[in-house]
Amino acid sequence: MTQTPRFVRTALLVAPLLVVLTACHTPPGQMREDGTITPCRGHRKDHQLCGNAVFNAARIHKVAVGQTREQVRAAMEHEPEQRTAKNEGGKPAEQWTYMTNYQTRTWSQITFTNGVVSSVVSLNR
Numbered sequence: 001m002t003q004t005p006r007f008v009r010t011a012l013l014v015a016p017l018l019v020v021l022t023a024c025h026t027p028p029g030q031m032r033e034d035g036t037i038t039p040c041r042g043h044r045k046d047h048q049l050c051g052n053a054v055f056n057a058a059r060i061h062k063v064a065v066g067q068t069r070e071q072v073r074a075a076m077e078h079e080p081e082q083r084t085a086k087n088e089g090g091k092p093a094e095q096w097t098y099m100t101n102y103q104t105r106t107w108s109q110i111t112f113t114n115g116v117v118s119s120v121v122s123l124n125r
Helices: 006-024 049-058 069-074
Strands: 084-086 089-102 107-113 117-123
Touching: 049 089, 069 089, 069 107, 084 107, 089 117
Parallel strands: none
Antiparallel strands: 084 089, 089 107, 107 117
16 A cells, blocks of 8 residues: 655645635625625724725726716625715705725715716715
C-alpha cells in the first residue's frame, strides 16, 4: 500500500479551513444571496450602515434625473436607509436617502417629483 505524500495530506487538512475562514471574512458592502449587505468590521459604531455605505457608493452614480422609482431601485439594488414624503412647491415629493460615505457621514438624497427623480444631492450630516 502506498502512502499519501505529506504535502497532499497537509493540503487536504488546510483546504477546508481556508474555505471557512474566507467565508467568515467577506469584504464589507457585498450583496449576499439573501439580499442583505455584508457589514464592516472593526471599530465602527454602526457596522451595518458602514457596509451599506460601501455598497451604495459603488451604485449611486447610476442614478440620474428623470429616472423612475423602479429604475432607481434597480440601480441601487436595495431600499433606501431613509424615506420621507413632503410637498415641494405644492407638488407631492418623496425623498430616498442612502448613506454613501460612512467616514465623512455623507448621504445621497434622491428626490422624486411626479414619480421621477428631480434631484440627487449629497449631504453631510
